[in-house]
Amino acid sequence: MSATQGPPTPPVSSWLTQLMRATVFPTPGQPITADTWWTDAVGGEPETRSVKPATRQRQEEGPFEGGGRLSLSINPLGVIQWQVTPEVPKDIPVDIPAVGPVEELSKPFLGLLNRWFRSTTCPTASRLAFGVTALLPVEDHARGYETLASYLHALKIDPHNSFDLLYRINRPRRSISEIQELRINRLSTWVVQKISMVAGMESDPRSSSVISERYACAVELDINTVPTFTGTFTSRDTSALFSELERLAMEILAKGDVP
Amino acid sequence: MNVNVNSLIPSSSTDVFKSDTVVGSSGEVLTRSDTKLASLGEASTSATTTDAATQGERSVSRSIRGLVVALYLGLPPVIYDERAHASPRSWYWVHTNNQTAPEPARDEVVQHALMNALTCMPTDEIQDGMTLPLGIGIASCVKDFGELGLGKLASLTATAAVDAEVLSHALRWIGRLEDNESFHGRLRLLIRVLASPSTTVRDGAALGLVELGSPLAVRALEEAASNEANESLREDLEQAANYLSRRS
Numbered sequence: 001m002s003a004t005q006g007p008p009t010p011p012v013s014s015w016l017t018q019l020m021r022a023t024v025f026p027t028p029g030q031p032i033t034a035d036t037w038w039t040d041a042v043g044g045e046p047e048t049r050s051v052k053p054a055t056r057q058r059q060e061e062g063p064f065e066g067g068g069r070l071s072l073s074i075n076p077l078g079v080i081q082w083q084v085t086p087e088v089p090k091d092i093p094v095d096i097p098a099v100g101p102v103e104e105l106s107k108p109f110l111g112l113l114n115r116w117f118r119s120t121t122c123p124t125a126s127r128l129a130f131g132v133t134a135l136l137p138v139e140d141h142a143r144g145y146e147t148l149a150s151y152l153h154a155l156k157i158d159p160h161n162s163f164d165l166l167y168r169i170n171r172p173r174r175s176i177s178e179i180q181e182l183r184i185n186r187l188s189t190w191v192v193q194k195i196s197m198v199a200g201m202e203s204d205p206r207s208s209s210v211i212s213e214r215y216a217c218a219v220e221l222d223i224n225t226v227p228t229f230t231g232t233f234t235s236r237d238t239s240a241l242f243s244e245l246e247r248l249a250m251e252i253l254a255k256g257d258v259p
Numbered sequence: 260m261n262v263n264v265n266s267l268i269p270s271s272s273t274d275v276f277k278s279d280t281v282v283g284s285s286g287e288v289l290t291r292s293d294t295k296l297a298s299l300g301e302a303s304t305s306a307t308t309t310d311a312a313t314q315g316e317r318s319v320s321r322s323i324r325g326l327v328v329a330l331y332l333g334l335p336p337v338i339y340d341e342r343a344h345a346s347p348r349s350w351y352w353v354h355t356n357n358q359t360a361p362e363p364a365r366d367e368v369v370q371h372a373l374m375n376a377l378t379c380m381p382t383d384e385i386q387d388g389m390t391l392p393l394g395i396g397i398a399s400c401v402k403d404f405g406e407l408g409l410g411k412l413a414s415l416t417a418t419a420a421v422d423a424e425v426l427s428h429a430l431r432w433i434g435r436l437e438d439n440e441s442f443h444g445r446l447r448l449l450i451r452v453l454a455s456p457s458t459t460v461r462d463g464a465a466l467g468l469v470e471l472g473s474p475l476a477v478r479a480l481e482e483a484a485s486n487e488a489n490e491s492l493r494e495d496l497e498q499a500a501n502y503l504s505r506r507s
Contacts, residue, residue, distance in 0.1 A: 021274075021276075023274075023276070025406075025443065028450055028476070029446070029450055029475040029476055029477075029479050054417035055413060055417045056451065056454075075275060075276060076413030076414050076417070077275075077406065077409055077410050077413055077444060077448055077451060078447055078451060079276075079406065081275075093352075097352075127273070127443065129273035131274060164358070168269065170269065170271045172271075185271035187269055187272060194354065194356070195352050195354055196352065196353050198352070198353060222271070222274060224271065224273045227439075227441070227443065227444075228440055228442075
């Protein structure tokens with residue numbers, strides 16, 4: 001079946017953000033000096049900060065636009081990640097927590113990254129990744145598979161007699177940037193989720209019960225430059241490449257699994 | 260065939276923070292706030308221990324009261340009311356599916372594989388330098404878990420969980436492997452471990468860097484040499500830096 005046949009896909013604006021991240025693998029051998037990064041990128045101090053000096057891990061957190069929670073993490077290898085997830089709701093939530101439409105969140109998120117790239121201590125990189133976990137709420141299980149079928153063109157799904165589908169694929173592409181021979185992995189993982197809301201009285205755990213159920217198509221996108229690239233991305237390259245990675249993510253949310 | 264989907268890490272994946280935790284200065288465990296939801300077998304009562312379960316456990320650290328409800332039900336809550344202390348109600352979201360076999364968290368799988376590799380030989384054999392089984396185990400971890408496995412190994416070098424001599428030999432194998440995809444990750448690991456509190460481990464990292472042969476390590480080796488208190492190791496670090504400089 002070609003990508004142009006089958007049911008139409010819902011508009012991109014229907015996809016809600018459960019997680020959005022930018023992962024930067026610094027060029028090996030550089031010092032990682034993260035003390036001012038939050039201030040440089042966000043403009044204030046984080047709400048929380050923790051460091052683990054022995055392994056040089058770091059984590060900072062604070063609020064982000066649209067009801068999101070922003071975190072900056074550095075792992076023991078010096079890999080850096082900026083990430084937005086939903087804030088914990090103030091009351092029992094009616095719907096699945098999300099930060100809002102992916103296409104609306106990506107703009108301020110890229111803006112934050114660009115402010116960080118201009119920081120004098122922002123490291124050059126050898127690998128970059130833009131990740132999104134997005135949800136598309138649907139009415140029920142069957143509707144979920146029917147909707148998923150509009151994104152997974154190579155797959156024939158019986159929506160009423162199929163369960164627990166997990167579809168993962170990488171569709172690499174050549175980068176349109178000026179960087180010679182750079183390839184980009186486009187890894188996507190698709191499922192339909194049944195999500196139950198459980199609530200109860202704190203004093204009596206036995207009172208807990210399912211008070212609502214929701215269904216959603218979910219896709220986890222990991223758009224990244226290949227690990228075998230041996231060059232170095234300058235901050236200018238990095239800015240342009242993240243825009244390209246974001247566009248590729250949006251294309252998948254719009255068209256589904258296409259070569 | 261029993262396939263543990265959650266422990267499969269595609270070689271193109273970059274999600275190296277999925278299971279990271281950071282310990283605060285006063286000992287409290289602080290974590291990233293991931294919002295992936297927990298999984299629960301729809302037709303079974305077996306609570307799964309997926310990535311989300313690990314995240315659930317981390318979320319639990321925010322609220323003991325949430326834990327009480329969760330443990331009673333055998334569920335790992337992931338998103339729940341943080342203000343449980345201010346409200347008699349607790350709540351959380353769970354995923355449901357038809358899976359009945361508990362899956363280990365990806366974190367646990369990686370940790371288990373690494374510890375298997377690092378403890379596969381008696382220490383006295385390691386000291387004799389016959390370390391091929393260790394090398395095979397380390398190569399397998401790098402191949403299967405990529406940057407995530409390397410990150411876990413970096414964390415282990417900062418603890419006393421593994422004998423320093425074993426770690427030192429493991430780091431030499433890290434430098435010896437022929438695998439382009441993990442080259443930069445291995446280089447990052449070896450450079451980071453130059454700051455290990457153990458002289459033996461620092462020595463292993465320097466030898467690993469020589470084996471890896473990247474001029475990108477020269478600056479880090481020179482810096483490590485200038486900070487090195489052990490005279491013998493300082494000379495080795497300087498020699499390693501000189502050797503890699505000549506190769507560039």
